[in-house]
Amino acid sequence: MNLTIDHQSTIPLHIQVENLLRELIKQPEYQAGKLLPNEMELSRILAISRTTLRQAINKLVYEELLVRKKRLGTKVAHQKMSSKSMNWLSFTQEMEARGVTIKNYELHVSWVxxxxQVANFFDIKPDKKVMKLERLRGNPQEPFVYFVSYFHPRIGxxxxxxxxRPLYEMLExxxxxxxxxxxEEISARTADRFIANKLEIEVDSPILFRKRFVFDQAERPIEYNLGYYKAESFVYTVESKRTP
Amino acid sequence: MNLTIDHQSTIPLHIQVENLLRELIKQPEYQAGKLLPNEMELSRILAISRTTLRQAINKLVYEELLVRKKRLGTKVAHQKMSSKSMNWLSFTQEMEARGVTIKNYELHVSWVxxxxQVANFFDIKPDKKVMKLERLRGNPQEPFVYFVSYFHPRIGxxxxxxxxRPLYEMLExxxxxxxxxxxEEISARTADRFIANKLEIEVDSPILFRKRFVFDQAERPIEYNLGYYKAESFVYTVESKRTP
DNA sequence: TATGTACTTATGTATGTACAAAAACCAAAT
DNA sequence: ATTTGGTTTTTGTACATACATAAGTACATA
Structure with a gap:
């Protein structure tokens, strides 16, 4: 990997540094909470000021990709596969940002x-067909989630x-x-034969089950989504703040 | 409102400025996408450097409370979404609101x-004891959740x-x-013997497992909480909104 | 009227510098 | 053996400064 920076480029230095760091921490030697070189040294290596370096690091700290620790240094945060509730990035984009490449194992479209429940959610008659999208996705090693989505016919x-493509981008x-x-509603379940087969796990293994109801600006129903996540490989994170 | 800053305070300037800006944009005159004073002027008013001011503004921009616009200035973003996942009601109050009476089956306090992980979260040495609170709770018929909480010694x-009493009320x-x-991190698990025994379910039954990290205003760690929910009796709901 | 151009004004980028604060480390004192 | 206190290392805070860049504005010109 190239550890240098182009001072002549039109791309701002701190952006270049930010991207470089993103790449850097994806490397195997930085996966396990390893420390980055300290700021003085790193800025010397990259031939940039410490201020500019800190600007780049700060962004990754804010994204919780890095963690600072006084006297110790800055280390790579422990990465989990997780889904942030308020993050409106697509699943793939979200995962890629965390250094996980997403592989589609299956992708199947049908009209049913x-x-x-679905008819009720969309407020349509049960004789009107809807589009069903089934997707089995995961990292390059194994599938870890099985999605079933239904879309309102209105969308076309x-x-x-x-x-x-990223789904919401395409819809937009x-x-x-x-x-x-x-x-969203999140609960725990056991895998039935169908899901166990898809996710390559034992029947009755625990899975995280997520129902997601998606609406547009006018609160009209768009998507009815069911997600079956392999338990060991998935954590759902929620952050909430109280304002006094 | 007080638009000044205490240069003698031990609280870092950029944090003071950040908080001041948070307050400022809550005021009615800043609600509707209004512009802040420009950086030069604002730094003069607050008697801080532009760099420090930008440090504070950057954080709010990152949180999408403010939006920068070249040549125009920095304006208040259109109202942020609020993830109301954790209701900030206590568990009991939350359940009572849903018409469920809460019974405490066990309540045990100890110092351990x-x-x-706990030492790391609280950022203390592992030879410093912390308070551990174990609670088995449920409806009058059966227990459905087992909580383990650890509290930072600082709280006393x-x-x-x-x-x-409601815990957060008492702490406050x-x-x-x-x-x-x-x-919070939500995942699915199976019950080990200990948990199965507490929740009166079979070993290896699915449970919803929730880790919750609670912080105060200064983002100092307060509570490290583990919750084991009987799967059939618990669904976690999340609602999130995006603003265009 | 339309268009181009220079000016103005705001944020954006980048550096150098200085000192503060936290924490690991180590040595001396108890 | 344990506490105490100083040293060192690394991030944290803060400022002054300089020039770049984007985007309105105003004015001159075709």
Whole structure:
């Protein structure tokens, strides 16, 4: 990997440094809470000022990719695969940002008659077909989540749509639908035969089950989503603040 | 409101400025995308350097409370979403609100040496004892959650404290500790013998496991909480909104 | 009227410098 | 053996300064 920086580039230095650090901490030697070189040395190595270096580091600290510790140094935060509730990045983008490459194991589109819950959520008659999207996704080693999504017919999705793109980006750009509100319910379950088979785990293994209801600006229903997460490999994180 | 800053205070200037800005943009005159005074002027008014002011502004920009615009200035972002996942009600109050009466099956206070994770979270040495609070709670028919909480020694909790009261209310009124920020991690697990016994379920039944980290206004650690929820009786809900 | 150009004003980028504070470390004193 | 206190290392805070860049504004010009 190239540990230098182009001072002539039009890209701001601190951005270059930020990207460099992002790459750096993806390397195997920095995975396990290892310390970065200290700021003085690192700024010397990169031939930039400590101030500029700190500007880049600060951003990654804010994203919780790095953790500072006085006298000790700055170390790589322990990375978990997690989903931040308020983060409106797509699943893939979210994971890539954390250094996890997402692989699609299966991707299947079909039109089905909605069951009672789905029909009820979309407020449509059960004889009106809806689009069903099934996706088995994970890291390059193994699948760790099985998604089932249903979309409201109003949106006008077709099989020609590119479901390999970030979903909400595609909806926004191709169908002018902006996902604005989501309600989620998270619970624990055991895997039935179908899910166990998909996720390559034993029947009755624990899974994290997430129902997600997505709405647009006008609070009209867009998506009804079920997610089955392999328990060991997934943690759902929530951050909340109280204002006095 | 007081628009000045205490240069003699031990609180870092940029934190003071940050807090001041947070207050400022809550005022009615700054609600509707109004512009802040420009950086030069604001730094002059507050008698701080522009660098320090920018340090504070940057943080709020990162939190999407402020938006910078070249040549225009920095304006208040359109109202932020609030993730109301943790209700900031106490568990009991929360449940009572849903019409469930809470029964305490067990309540046990002890002083223990923290394990590595707890010591690390509180940032204390592992030979400093912390208070451990174990609670088995549920509805009148059956227990459905087992909580283990550790509290930072700084708070000064004793066995004499009344743990039957709503916890955060007690902390606030008796120990002047205000829980302001919480980070939670939710995952699925199976019950080991200990937990299965407590929750009166089979070993290896699925449980919802929640780690909760609670901080005060200054983001100092207060409580390290583990919750083991009987799967059938608990669903975690999250609502989040995006603003365009 | 439309268009280009210089000016102005705000944020953006980058550096150098200085001292403070926390914590690990180590040695001396008890 | 344990406490105490100083030393060192690393991040934390703060300032002054300089120039770059984007985007309005105003004015001259075709």
């Amino acid at each position: 008659f909605p069951d009672e 999705l077709t099989s020609d749509d590119d479901f390999k 750009q191709e169908h002018y639908v902006v996902a604005t509100l989501s309600k | 040496f923290p394990d590595e 909790l004793t066995s004499d404290d009344d743990f039957k 009124q008796e120990h002047y500790v205000v829980a302001t920020l919480s980070k």
